[in-house]
Amino acid sequence: MSKEVTAEGEHPPAKDYHDPPPAPLLGLGELKLWSFYRALIAEFVATLLFLYVTVATVIGYKAQSQYDQCGGVGILGIAWAFGGMIFILVYCAADVSGGHINPAVTLxxxxxxxxxxxxAVLYMVAQCLGAICGVRIVKAIMKHQFNAFGGGANVVAPDYSKGTALGTEIVGTFVxxxxxxxxxxxxxxxRESHVPVRVHMHDPLLQKDRWSKAFVAPV
Structure with a gap:
């Protein structure tokens, strides 16, 4: 195999990107930065909105399809609710906190x-608190439907084992x-980097919902 030959004295082309150095292990100095607390607020609000919209969508679909299997938004609508919210929230929060909105991503x-x-630890705390508040808002607004449908909680689909569901969740979270x-x-x-996240959330959710009802996010 031949190697590329460059003219004498010519330098190889410089990288057109900057690879940031590793983050400090503890990062205690971040406690002095207002941007750090702003990032925590962004993660809290984004996760709150994500859980509010998605859980309300699931409960609404179950309520509408209880007597009419063709009623409601369907699995496709639920997938669009998850994917659309992730797309919007990551786009809004990316420049503030990185737009994690998921303890698995933060970990x-x-x-x-x-x-x-x-x-990482405080992001996870903010995300969990945001998730709790988002679900509590859904319960306050849709109390009867929330209690009737178990808060929209997911269960393993019929004819599939818990092992299959666990494997599906592991693969889906890895992806x-x-x-x-x-x-x-x-x-x-x-600005191009947020599109693949939305595509991922929309497509695999359609398949994972058949087996494990697509948790994906620990919150």
Whole structure:
């Protein structure tokens, strides 16, 4: 195999991207930054809105299709609700907090040294609190339907074992985190990077809903 020959004294082309250094392990210095607290608020609000819209959509679909199997938005509508909300919220929060909106994503980024331990832990706390508040709002607005349909909680689909559901969740969450890493690769343009996340959330949810009712997110 031949190697590419360059003219004498000519330097190889410079990288057209910047690969950031690893994040500090603890990151205690971030406690002094207002941008850190703003990021926590963004994660809280984004996760609250995500759970509010998606859980309300699931409960609404179950209520409408209770007596009419063709009623409601259907599985496709639920998938669009999840994918559409992720697309909107990640696009809005990306420049503030990175738009994690999912403890699995935050954990993956911490393991890859993209965020510090302090940021990862507090992000997860903010996400869980946002999820709780989002579901509580749904319960306050749709109390009767919420109680009747178990809060829209997912269950393993009939004719599938818990092992199959667990495997599906593992694979689906892996694909989600892999997509996030691919979308946030420094070689990509920042504004182009959010599209793959939406595509991932819309397509696999259609398949995963058949087996494990598509949890994907720990919250």
């Amino acid at each position: 993956g980024l911490f393991v890859a040294r993209k965020v510090s331990l302090l940021r 989600l985190v892999y997509t996030v890493f691919s979308a946030t690769d420094p070689k990509r343009s920042a």
